[in-house]
Amino acid sequence: MRQLLIYKASRNNYGTRKIKVKLKERDIIASRRRIGRIMKQEGLVSNYTTAQFRPHKDTCNESNIENIVNRNFNQQPFRNVVVSDLTYVRVGMSWNYICVLIDLFNR
Known part of the structure; x- marks a missing residue:
């Protein structure tokens, strides 16, 4: 759950990439998929997510319309x-x- 602490310390700004870098600095190996899965389970979304x-x-364009112009x-x-x-x-x-x-x- 260190991912959550890093996320909260970044004031909800960090996404999976930056969290992975911060974990690597602490000698913790985690994949972006795992981090993303944990973030999704906890309902966490980066503020910078567009x-x-x-x-x-x-x-609506599939309807049959009469061709009056021909x-x-x-x-x-x-x-x-x-x-x-x-x-x-x-x-x-x-x-x-x-x-x-x-x-x-x-x-």
Whole structure:
């Protein structure tokens, strides 16, 4: 349980890598997997752990939608058909979403 003492002494900042280095300085051999497993069992997470984006599979694009344009893009009046795309980018430490709207009249 020395891993827990090192973790608490770091004010909850150290992760498995730094804890392993500190244990090695004290001549204690432990794998990062073991340290990570103990941290997980105790519910310990480093303050510097960043959230990872996980895309979620969604079936909303799988629905049957009537094709009213029929690939006839050049003869559409102004703002008759607008298409969009949604994507995400990471800015700093957070994810931001961008939605682009394109009018098929003049793109």
